[in-house]
Amino acid sequence: MSDYNAPLRDLRFVLHEVFNASEVWAQLPQLQETVDSETADAILEEAAKVTGQLIAPLSRNGDEQGAQWDNGIVTTPDGFKEAYNTYIEGGWVGLSGNPAYGGMGMPKMLSVQFEEMLYAADSSFALYSALTSGACLAIDAHASEALKNTYLPPLYAGRWAGVMCLTEAHAGTDLGLIRTRATENSDGSYKITGSKIFITGGEQDLTENIIHLVLAKLPNAPEGARGISLFLVPKINVNTDGSLGNANAVTCGSIEHKMGIKASATCVMNFDDAKGYLVGEPNKGLAAMFTMMNYERLSIGIQGIGCAETSYQRAADYARERIQSRAATGVQNPEQTADPIIVHADVRRMLLTMKSMTEGSRAFACYVGKQLDIAKFSPDPVLAEQAQDLVALLTPVTKAFFTDTGLESCIHGQQVFGGHGYVREWGQEQLVRDVRIAQIYEGTNGIQALDLVGRKIVANRGEYLTAFTQRIREQASQPETLYSAEVLSAVARLESVSQWLLEKAADDKNEVGAASVEYLHLFGYVAYAWMWSRMATAAQKNHAQEPDFYSAKLATADFYFSRMLPRTLSLETSIKAGSEPLYGLAAEQF
Incomplete structure (x- = not known):
């Protein structure tokens, strides 16, 4: 099955009714004349057509055929190249790009919704342009004006692709161990020598050129992460007039054979005195690369939402059609020999878990986009700084929680199908395989949890957290807010656990690592409680206008608060068990 229908009604509900996007944009001068609600709706409508009609039909064959490598040449599955050419004609790669260099300048609140559609249609296809968008961010933020003028327009146009080259065989999370080297040429360019692995889209047949952002070390650079620089290395050298020149010394040594996202080429890339250009300052490359990495972390989080949405759509359709056994309360469908499985409590539990978590994720992604x-x-530096602090706090949550719960939802969707969920042509098992990588790449979810607890909670004594919970308290305390008591109770639990953790971490360095994953999940469920309170309040306000849609929203909110939010109780207990149970075994006893 390859059917995917973008949930446009729900996307618009979140954008316009929950977060009043047009009011947000009206307060931001650079967006006032760029986008309004009508423009946003038109973009979403067109995006739904592109993802549902052009990209989604490629997904199954892309998985079956996969990307192919032959003597350094990578080919994408049948139909990808033609679809990609149509895709870039719409300007989708540069949707949120800088208009000064050919981007459309659309807000992130809108682009996160487009990214969800893209991943929902096919994760493999989505990754090729997602990496380009991230590379553009890093170049726009840190490169020289000359590099921006040369490289950003064709990247935004989609004629060239961008990728990031961080990982080496011996250096994954600990990038300070990289061995790739850079030496300066007489003309101010650099020779880049080294090998990188796990490079998404490092080689492919979709674009004229591929622009590699490569982490490397200069001679006599400081040890560790403080000595990393960032370089722009094109696959094909670019002439001074912007035309393509000769091939650079960049080759693809092989591609990985993977569990999922098989149509996305995951490459080993070799740089043999390849010509590159410094991006930003020497030895400050990791900070520059994090501009791209943080974008990609949110993007990969959204992969979890997209896969979960597609799995939910298929599972809900199947549950309404598949007849099997009778309802516990008696015959519901007397014209048939059995009732549709949607009457059964456990099927409803799985579907509502999927629905409540996916819609909670969608709302939270839009909030982070805001x-x-x-x-x-x-234009207000104080507001801008406050927002940036919130982004720093919430980015690891979006990456890890979206993908952890996205996998859970995809597994539920597979389970609803029973035996058919294990069979390839139904598509559910592919979603499970495709989404599984999202918990691993762009910083494993365990690393995201350590970042949240160690850097964003403990290191600054909960300053970012306090700013976030104050916002929740202010809104939840408004008289018209639904589920106010539940949200305030959940926030109090998060604050209590955070204070406990701050005190324990001061005496036991293992407490941060011991608590981190459960803490991130606790944080996520509390954040979603706030999202569901806001969605329920908006639905109650507008209920008379569209009763079917809003009553479904209210019923799903009730399920979340009664069946999902209580997970925070067990998470609190697990966290407060402390680090000792994790260190009861000696290494040789494992």
Whole structure:
């Protein structure tokens, strides 16, 4: 099955009714004349057609055929190249790009919704342009004007692709161990020598050129992460007039054979005195690369939402059609020999878990997109800084929680199908395989949890957290807010656990690592409680206008608060068990 229908009604509900996007954009001068609600709706409508009709039908064959490597040449599956050419004609790669260099300048609140559609249609296809968008961010933020003028227009146009080259065989999370070297040429360019692994889209047949952002070390650079620099290395050298020149010394040594996202080429890339250009300052490359990495972390989080949405759509359709056994309360469908499985409590439990978590994720992604827009475009430096602090706090949550719960939802969707969920042509098992990588790449979810607890909670004594919970308290305390008591109770639990953790971490360095994953999940469920309170309040306000849609929203909110939010109780207990149970075994006893 390859059917995917973008949930346009729900996307618009979140954008316009929950977060009042047009009011947000009206307060940001650079967006005032760029986008309004009508423009946003038109973009979403067109995006739904592109993802549902052009990209989604490629997904199954892309998985079956996969990307192919032959003597350094990578080919994408049948149909990818033609679809990609149509895709870039719409300007989708540069949707949120800088208009000064050919981007469309759309806000992040809107682009996160487009990214969800893209991943929902096919994760493999989505990754090729997602990496380009991230590379553009890093170049726009840190490169020289000459590099921006040369490289950003064709990247935004989609004629060239961008990728990031961090990982080496011996250096994954600990990038300070990289061995790739850079030496300066007489003309100010650099020779880049080394090998990188796990490079998504490092080689492919979709674009004229591929622009590699490569982490490397200069001679006599400081040890560790403080000595990393960032370089722009094109696959094909670019002439001074912007035309393509001769091939650079960049080759693809092989591609990986993977569990999922098989149509996405995951490459080993070799740089043999390849010509590159410094991006930003020497030895400050990791900070520059994090501009791209943080974008990709949110993007990969959204992969979890997209896969979960597609799995939910298929599972809900199947549950309404598949007849099997009778309802516990008696015959519901007397014209048939059995009732549709949607009457059964456990099927409803799985579907509502999927629905409540996916819609909670969608709302939270839009909220984080709002903060990114304020941080980027607000003329008020105080508001911009506050928004940036929130983004720093919430980025690891979006990456890890979206993908952890996205996998859970995809597994539920597979389970609803029973035996058919294990069979390839139904598509559910592919979603499970495709989404599984999202918990691993762009910083494993365990690393995201350590970042949240160690850097964003403990290191600054909960300053970012306090700013976030104050916002929740202010809104939840408004008289018209639904589920106010539940949200305030959940926030109090998060604050209590955070204070406990701050005190324990001061005496036991293992407490941060011991608590981190459960803490991130606790944080996520509390954040979603706030999202569901806001969605329920908006639905109650507008209920008379569209009763079917809003009553479904209210019923799903009730399920979340009664069946999902209580997970925070067990998470609190697990966290407060402390680190000792994790260190009861000696290494040789494992």
